[in-house]
Amino acid sequence: MAYPKRFDGRKNDEMRPIEAKAGVIKRADGSGWFKIGKTEAYAAVYGPRALYPRFLQDPEKGVLRCNYNMMPFSGSGDRVRPGPSRRSKELSMVTEKALRPILNLSEFPNAVVDVFIELPQTDAGSRCAGICAASIALADAGISMKDMVAAIGAGKVSDQKVVDLSYAEESHEEGATDIAMSFVHNTKELTLLQMDGDVSKEELAEIMEMAKKACDQINEIQRNALKEKFQAE
Amino acid sequence: MGELLVKEKTIVVPGEELASGMDFLPSHGTYRENDKIYAGKLGLLNIDGKVLKIVSLSGRYLPKSGDTIIAKVTEILMTGWRVDTNSAYEAVLSMKEASSEFIQRGADLTKYYEIGDYVMAKVVNVTSQKLVDISMKGPGLRKLSGGRFLNVNTHKVPRIIGKQGSMVSLIKQHTNCKILVGQNGLVWVSGENPDAELLTVKAIKKIELEAHIPGLTDRIKKFLESNSTQKPVEQSQGEQ
Incomplete structure (x- = not known):
């Protein structure tokens, strides 16, 4: 019977309401908060700071270290066990890879920039929310970066191509495809691409175009969040 | 034809287009890609003739020779x-x-x-x-030796020192404390009594918080006058 109308009444290319803030964590060098629908992410940046053990240091450039963590009651079902798991370790890694291309780490060799992403509540799209928050936090920390990244999940629910899937949509009975993507704003370079489900080549191209448009909107919100913080300061 | 896309003294965000054309030159914190200049970090845009530069507002201290x-x-x-x-x-x-x-x-x-x-x-x-x-x-x-230390944002250090040390000497006059400011964001305060030290610390924190609002010196002066118990002393002690 397909999927004529989205569960929450959104248009197919419409995201859930987004809010963002910079500088929410006082003791961090930089921080960001990103909320999309019911998914909420905090990111805190510490550094550049000294990196130990020594063998992790890189004398050519700094190291970026990300940590993705879901809080105990942030899922929609049972209590989530916080801390490193197969899933959270993978997401930490992809977050790192999504952010590294924009950072100019050569300014601080042998040092590290730590990014901690915490999710107090989630409703699908948590890795994307985490990347968006981390991008704000890194800029807030005054780290030299050529651009900002924005990330969004997009895909197919039953036969409809949609952007920003919610958890209910991801678990649609007729099957859903969820593709997490992140783009560097100016160049539209793809820094994250993960998929769960199946799509045809043509559909993928179309979905990516939808995601790019959504990322432009996210970027606008990220920029405003940063400007607001420093304008008020 | 070069064109400036952002006004001077505005907050710019990484990746923001600052200027197009070859008439401007990228300097600290900015970079050129093709014929456009982009912001390479978050900060305040400073235009000096043709040179575009970004003054940082946040971030940790990085050691620099001469500091x-x-x-x-x-x-x-x-x-x-x-x-x-x-x-x-x-x-x-x-x-x-x-x-x-x-x-x-x-x-x-x-x-x-x-x-x-x-x-x-x-x-x-x-x-x-x-x-x-x-x-x-x-x-x-x-x-x-002695005294107390406090941490401030390293990018606000010039505001704490003031033009030719005017801000520091203003605080010294009112509190009679010794103050030393390090470029790395550490400030040392030493006074005759704890109250004077506390007032100095408060004043420095106030500067750090309100550095961007115009009329800073006047506000700090007023703050010190209404809070200090002792009469302002003219700078007589040799201590810097």
Whole structure:
């Protein structure tokens, strides 16, 4: 019977309401908060700071270290066990890879920039929310970066191509495809691409175009969040 | 034809287009891609003729040659001291640079500086690997004993010092405290009584918080006048 109308009444290319803030964590060098629908992410940046053990240091450039963590009651079902798991370790890694291309780490060799992403509540799209928050936090920390990244999940629910899937949509009975993507704003370079489900080549191209448009909107919100913080300061 | 896309003194965000065309030059914090200039970090845009530059507003201190900093001794080495510079990199103070008098090899270095001591020092050299050398030779460089330390944003240090030290001397006049400000965001305050020190700390925190709002000096003056118990003393003490 397909999927004529989205569960929450959104248009197919419409995201859930987004809010963002910079500088929410006082003791961090930089921080960001990103909320999309019911998914909420905090990111805190510490550094550049000294990196130990020594063998992790890189004398050519700094190291970026990300940590993705879901809080105990942030899922929609049972209590989530916080801390490193197969899933959270993978997401930490992809977050790192999504952010590294924009950072100019050569300014601080042998040092590290730590990014901690915490999710107090989630409703699908948590890795994307985490990347968006981390991008704000890194800029807030005054780290030299050529651009900002924005990330969004997009895909197919039953036969409809949609952007920003919610958890209910991801678990649609007729099957859903969820593709997490992140783009560097100016160049539209793809820094994250993960998929769960199946799509045809043509559909993928179309979905990516939808995601790019959504990322432009996210970027606008990220920029405003940063400007607001420093304008008020 | 070059065109400026952003006004001067506005906050810019990484990736923001600043100018198009070849009429402008990218400097600190900006970069050119094809014929456009983009922001390479978050900060305040500064335009000097054709040169576009970004003044940072946040971030940790990065050691730079020539800076005067306040550092803490963390380790005693065979030939000097290792100090914490409130940044990602530690610095080394060698025996040769430690004092004007000659230090014998094998002498007990703790006689000069102990672990935990704070020193006002000058950064003399920073290598590409960020190995930092500091020196105690120079006017006003010394060990800091007593008093209290506070941490401020390193990018607000120029505001705390003021034009030719005007802000620091304003606070000194009203509180009669000794104040030393390190480029690395550490400030040392030492006064005759705790109340004076506390007032100084409050004033410095106020500057840090309100650095961007115009009329800072007047506000700080008013704040000090309404809060200080003693009459302002004209600068008579030799201490800087």
